[in-house]
Amino acid sequence: MAGLIRREDIDEVRSRTDIREIVEGYVTLKSAGIGSYKGLCPFHDERTPSFHIRPQMGTxxxxxxxxxxxxxxxxxxxxxxxFSETVERLAARVGYELRYEQGSGPSREEKGRRQRLIDAHKIAQEFFERNLYTRGxxxxxxxxxxxxxxxQAAQRFGVGFAPxxxxxLLKHLRDRGFTEEELQATGMFSEGRRGLYDxxxxxxxxxxxxxxxxxxxxGARKLFEDDQGPKYLNTPETQLYRKSQVLxxxxxxKRKIAQGKQLVVVEGYTDVMAAHLAGIETAVATCGTAFGAEHIKIVRRLLGDDGSGGEVIFTFDGDEAGQKAALHAFQEDQRFTAQTYVCVAPDNMDPCDLRLRRGDKAVRDLLQAKRPLFEFAIQVTLKDYDLHSxxxxxxxxxxxxxxIASIRDRALRPAYARRVAGWLGMDxxxxxxxxxxxxxxxPPEPRERPEARRPERDDAPRPEIEAPDPRDPAAxxxxxxxxxxxxxxxxxxxSQWTVLASARTRYRMHRELLNGVLAAHARVEARPGGEWVNTIRAHAHEATHGLLAQLTVAPLPASSPEQLGRYAAAILNRLLGQELVAQKADKMAELNRLDPATDRDAWQSVQQELMRLEMRRRELFEAQ
Structure with missing residues (x-):
C-alpha cells in the first residue's frame, strides 16, 4: 500500500510548478500589471475577467x-x-521524485487512475498511427x-487505423501491463460473453x-461494408471523455483562437483537417453532439471574452440537419458576448468537399460570406410557414x-424588423x-413545427367573421x-374563373362568400337565378348569408346589356388587378429572401415572373 507523500516533497513540487503555465492550459491570460495576470474564471460564468494569478506567489x-x-x-x-494523484502528476511534470512515509511509492498498478488512462490512450494512438502504414x-x-x-496531414492530426x-489493441495493451479494470475504464473495449474485445x-x-x-x-469512421456499426463511432463517456465538454x-x-479572437465551428473531423490545411487554424468540431453550454464555456475562456470583441463562426450544411443545428446554436447565442455568424458553402458542401473541389482559397473565402447567426436562424424559421398566404x-x-427582439445589439432590431417585413411583404x-x-x-413557449401541430377538427367552433369596413375602397x-x-x-x-380561384381578398367575409361562388360554379351552370344563389348559399359560410341576400338585390350601375358587360369586365379586372398586385408583393418578398450570388437561377426566375405579372397588370389597367 502506498504511503503518504512527505510534506517537504509536496512543498517542493508546489514551488517548482509554474502556475501560469498550468493555468494557461485552460484560460487565456492577459497582463494585469507587474507580476500579475488575469482571465475569465474557469470556475464560474462571467463576462469580464476577475480571475487573477501571481506566478511569483504561486497562487x-x-x-x-x-x-x-x-x-x-x-x-x-x-x-x-x-490530492495525491495531482501531486504525482505535477511531480512527474517537473521531473521530481517523490518520497513516501509509512510505505513505498505506488506500484505500476497503484498509479493514479487518470494517468493510467492517459497512458493507455497515448499507447493506443501510437498503435493506430503505426497501423495506418500497413497493408491492411x-x-x-x-x-x-x-x-x-x-x-503529412495524417501525421499532423495523429490519424491512424484500427486493424x-x-x-x-487489447493484446497490445495487455502486453504493456494494463489490467482488465483499467482496460474497461478506457472505453476502447466492449465486453461480451468471452470477455473484452476491441x-x-x-x-x-x-x-x-x-x-x-x-x-x-x-473517433472512428467505418471503412468496410461488412461493418455493421454506425458510420462514425466515438468513445463512450468515461472518466476522461465527456462529449459535451470536448471540442x-x-x-x-487554442493559440490561434486566442490570438485572432476567432473560432470556427465545423461539423466533422475531416472538416477540421481541411480547414486547418486551408489556413483556417481556428477550426474545431463537436464530437457527436450539438454545440452546447459546456462548449461555450471553453470558447469564451479561449477568446478572452471580456467585451473586447471576438467572433464565433458556425459552418452548417444547408440541409434540414444543418438548419436544426443552426437553430440550436441560436438558442445558446445569449451565452456569448462575441458576435456569432453562420457560413453555408455553395451547393451545401462541407469544408472538406469544398477544399477538395475548389481548393484552399475557396475554404478561406467561405468565411468572407458569413452572415449573422440570428439572420440565418430567422430565415430558417420562416421556411416553416406558407409565406404565399x-x-x-x-x-x-x-x-x-x-x-428579432432578442438581438443583443438593440440598434439592429429596427433594421431587421424592416428587412423581415420585406421578406414577408408586410408593413x-x-x-x-x-x-x-x-x-x-x-419568453414564448417552445414552438412546435407545423407538421407536429394537431389539425383543427371540422366541428370546432369558428371565430366570428368581422364585417368589412365600408369606408375602405378595397372593401x-x-x-x-x-x-x-x-x-x-x-x-x-x-380564364377569369381560373384566376378567381386563386384571388385573394382583404376581408374574410368576402373570401368566404367568394368560396361559395366558386363552389357553385363547379356544381351548376353559371347563370342568374334561384338555383345559382341557392347553391352559393349552401356552400358559403353561414355568416355570409346576410351579405348574399343584399348582393342579390343591389342595383348595378348599367342601363343596357352592353353597359352591364363593360361594367362587369371593369370591376372584375379591378379585383384581378388587386390579386396581381398581391402576387407581385409575394414575388418581391421572395426575391428579397433570395441571394443572387448563391440562388442565381431562382433569382432570375422570380425576376421574370415579376415582369410577367407587371405586363398582365398593365393589360388589365388598359382594358378598364
Missing amino acids: YHCFGCGESGDAIAFVMAMDHTG AAEAQKFLGGRGFDG QGWSN RFRGRLMWPIRNITGETIGF YGIDLA LEGRVRGMRAVAPM PLEVERAVAVAGSAP RMEREALEVLVQTPQLIDD
Missing part, C-alpha cells in the same frame, strides 16, 4: 466567485483528481487520399485530445418577432410593433365584384 484568486488556491488546488478542481490499411489510405489528405480483428475494428481513427493535448478518446481540434487551435405570413412574423410598422410586443413579453371594390358574380355569372369567361 490564484477569483474576485467574482471567491475561488483561490495554488497549482495543486487548480489542477484538482479542473481535472477532478485526488489500404482502405484507410484510400479514404484519406480521396479526401485530399496526404501522409480488423477482435483483440489487436471496440474499434477496421476503422479510420482520429485521436480526440483535451485542451492540453492529452488524448482522451477516439475536436481544440489542442491545435396572409395567414402564413402573419404566423411567420409572430414566430420571428421574439428572435414594416406592423413587424416593428410585433417585435416591440415580443421584447416586453416573457367597396370587393363588394361590387361579388355583386357581379352573384347577379351576372354568365358574363364571366373561363
Whole structure:
C-alpha cells in the first residue's frame, strides 16, 4: 500500500510548478500589471475577467466567485483528481521524485487512475498511427487520399487505423501491463460473453485530445461494408471523455483562437483537417453532439471574452440537419458576448468537399460570406410557414418577432424588423410593433413545427367573421365584384374563373362568400337565378348569408346589356388587378429572401415572373 507523500516533497513540487503555465492550459491570460495576470474564471460564468494569478506567489484568486488556491488546488478542481494523484502528476511534470512515509511509492498498478488512462490512450494512438502504414490499411489510405489528405496531414492530426480483428489493441495493451479494470475504464473495449474485445475494428481513427493535448478518446469512421456499426463511432463517456465538454481540434487551435479572437465551428473531423490545411487554424468540431453550454464555456475562456470583441463562426450544411443545428446554436447565442455568424458553402458542401473541389482559397473565402447567426436562424424559421398566404405570413412574423427582439445589439432590431417585413411583404410598422410586443413579453413557449401541430377538427367552433369596413375602397371594390358574380355569372369567361380561384381578398367575409361562388360554379351552370344563389348559399359560410341576400338585390350601375358587360369586365379586372398586385408583393418578398450570388437561377426566375405579372397588370389597367 502506498504511503503518504512527505510534506517537504509536496512543498517542493508546489514551488517548482509554474502556475501560469498550468493555468494557461485552460484560460487565456492577459497582463494585469507587474507580476500579475488575469482571465475569465474557469470556475464560474462571467463576462469580464476577475480571475487573477501571481506566478511569483504561486497562487490564484477569483474576485467574482471567491475561488483561490495554488497549482495543486487548480489542477484538482479542473481535472477532478485526488490530492495525491495531482501531486504525482505535477511531480512527474517537473521531473521530481517523490518520497513516501509509512510505505513505498505506488506500484505500476497503484498509479493514479487518470494517468493510467492517459497512458493507455497515448499507447493506443501510437498503435493506430503505426497501423495506418500497413497493408491492411489500404482502405484507410484510400479514404484519406480521396479526401485530399496526404501522409503529412495524417501525421499532423495523429490519424491512424484500427486493424480488423477482435483483440489487436487489447493484446497490445495487455502486453504493456494494463489490467482488465483499467482496460474497461478506457472505453476502447466492449465486453461480451468471452470477455473484452476491441471496440474499434477496421476503422479510420482520429485521436480526440483535451485542451492540453492529452488524448482522451477516439473517433472512428467505418471503412468496410461488412461493418455493421454506425458510420462514425466515438468513445463512450468515461472518466476522461465527456462529449459535451470536448471540442475536436481544440489542442491545435487554442493559440490561434486566442490570438485572432476567432473560432470556427465545423461539423466533422475531416472538416477540421481541411480547414486547418486551408489556413483556417481556428477550426474545431463537436464530437457527436450539438454545440452546447459546456462548449461555450471553453470558447469564451479561449477568446478572452471580456467585451473586447471576438467572433464565433458556425459552418452548417444547408440541409434540414444543418438548419436544426443552426437553430440550436441560436438558442445558446445569449451565452456569448462575441458576435456569432453562420457560413453555408455553395451547393451545401462541407469544408472538406469544398477544399477538395475548389481548393484552399475557396475554404478561406467561405468565411468572407458569413452572415449573422440570428439572420440565418430567422430565415430558417420562416421556411416553416406558407409565406404565399396572409395567414402564413402573419404566423411567420409572430414566430420571428421574439428572435428579432432578442438581438443583443438593440440598434439592429429596427433594421431587421424592416428587412423581415420585406421578406414577408408586410408593413414594416406592423413587424416593428410585433417585435416591440415580443421584447416586453416573457419568453414564448417552445414552438412546435407545423407538421407536429394537431389539425383543427371540422366541428370546432369558428371565430366570428368581422364585417368589412365600408369606408375602405378595397372593401367597396370587393363588394361590387361579388355583386357581379352573384347577379351576372354568365358574363364571366373561363380564364377569369381560373384566376378567381386563386384571388385573394382583404376581408374574410368576402373570401368566404367568394368560396361559395366558386363552389357553385363547379356544381351548376353559371347563370342568374334561384338555383345559382341557392347553391352559393349552401356552400358559403353561414355568416355570409346576410351579405348574399343584399348582393342579390343591389342595383348595378348599367342601363343596357352592353353597359352591364363593360361594367362587369371593369370591376372584375379591378379585383384581378388587386390579386396581381398581391402576387407581385409575394414575388418581391421572395426575391428579397433570395441571394443572387448563391440562388442565381431562382433569382432570375422570380425576376421574370415579376415582369410577367407587371405586363398582365398593365393589360388589365388598359382594358378598364
